[in-house]
Amino acid sequence: MKKKVVVFSQIDNEILMRLEQQYHVVQINPKKGDINQQILEESRDADGMIGAGRRLNESNLKHAEKLKIISSVSVGYDNYDVSYLNQKHIWLTHTPHVLTETTADLAFTLLMSAARKVPSLDAWMKQGQWSRTAGPEQFGVDIYGKTLGIIGLGSIGAAIARRGFYGFNMNVLYHNRHEKLEIAEQFKAEFCSLDDLLSRSDFVVIAVDLNAASKSLIGARELQLMQPHAVLVNISRGSVVDEKALIDALKSRSIFAAGLDVYEKEPLQASELFELDNAVTLPHVGSATAQTRKRMAELAYENLVDALEGRQPRYAVKKAD
Template identity: 40%
Template sequence: MSKVVVTGRVPEAALEKLRTEHDVDAWTGPGSISREELLRRVAGADAVVSLLTERIDAELLDAAGPQLKVVANVAVGYDNIDVPACTQRGIIAANTPGVLTEATADIAFGLILMATRRLGEGERLIRSGQAWKWGMFFLLGSSLQGKTLGIVGMGGIGQATARRAKAFGMEIVYQSRSEIDPAIAAELGARRVELDELLAVSDVVSLHCPYGPTTHHLIGAEQLTAMKDTAYLVNTARGPIIDEAALATALRERQIAGAGLDVFENEPTVHPGLLELENVALVPHLGSATVETRTAMAMLAADNTLAVLNGNRPPAPIN
């Protein structure tokens, strides 16, 4: 039996699936595994099932040893994995695309509604115990019908978010490395534009691009200045795509109207400037946080692991 190390808590169904064929060493602590403990546990592992909170780099791959065959990330993003280091060592890296598309799109659109309709502000007001009274100008937000949603990164999650926006009567523009399927573009009425144009014309900008060197601080002071002062920014992709300090300044100075964030630049730390502001909705990385989705992610990671250990191609390889 091969040794499979699971770096964090995952649904039991996935562990049971792995245990039917292999020896599983799964971290079950209340918090994240320490780096020292992780390096100790991976020694001699044939497979590592990783969470996005763990850094899978050359040090860890070497600590595991030359018998390591696969790193299966329980996430669609894989910026926590040094993929070239895996490839250099002949290790297959895999992820979990597809299964979290709808759940993440739900959160993205939920944040759009929270930001544009000031739902977070309203709930905080009620919970604070302050007196309030309905009025014609009380907590006025912005409607979505007839407005333009700009999607940065038109993959599966971006397309699913666009479908929700279309149902709300929004126009869609997108920026992506390549054109989407013409049939999907026609269905959504989506038009491909460059980022500069997208920022200038969008009433809501929603980020769905992968994170890497080319998208680090893709949205900074210059891009925020290019947006409408009535526009909103939403991020359910990866935190460092936005320069949080620049965003805090833009929100405080009302360069844009508001924002909704599910991910953060130095997660779980949030820039203190954002915490002080009312015009930003903040949620703790809940994009895939449904029972059904997290179970599906873990099961796909198990399938990726078992396939490689059995000498087969995994369902979702990265390299």
């Protein structure tokens, strides 16, 4: 009898076909009703699961007695109850590294778009308002030679630092749980406190994991420390920033602009952010290029198959300390 694999979100079609050739595959379908109930039922006799973007924990996995692995097509794993999965001896794997450069590209896309008012000027043009030379209302802020503050100097944070340092001659500051001297030396990056980084940076990019320490890391107090011409970019997780406080800061112009790819609630279909000309909003597309998503799917497939065939998967998430 073929092992059963539950696909709990959309995945690459080629990977899906390969899975169907090897295993008994069941797909969770939102059109069939409550997703959590489907997961609860289908995981009961499942050997493996693959997908992304669903919250998986004891409430919808309590009957999953055969489950060996959940292979997440993502680098982040805050949607999963890692402690519970470790307790049940269920592998949790993810897809790090393959999306580093793509996500760093998007961070700089947001930074530059917010700094130079790209979306609002595009709309201004298309509305036929370019009847005179651009004036102060259309002016942006300079990027070259400015100070870039990075919160979280992991692989993505380092890739952002590299773009700023080598591409734009930026002075790099970073805040991290620990100093990263070897990485920092490449970009002459200065380790500093969060408050110091916020007050000195022209551009602040958030690239941290979501955990107990980083949740609501940036609130009203932190935003008040930023300079009036500063731009905030968030490519990490929405819950790292107090969204209401950010909206207030953007409305009052206490910061110049924000570039956002993540939100407290996703998908975000209505928000005051959409009414602000100094907020650039994207729908969580940090890794959304065809090449990167393909590689993520392939890596998730490899992780899944390794576990189902009795091998240790390459990218297992370790239990949090």
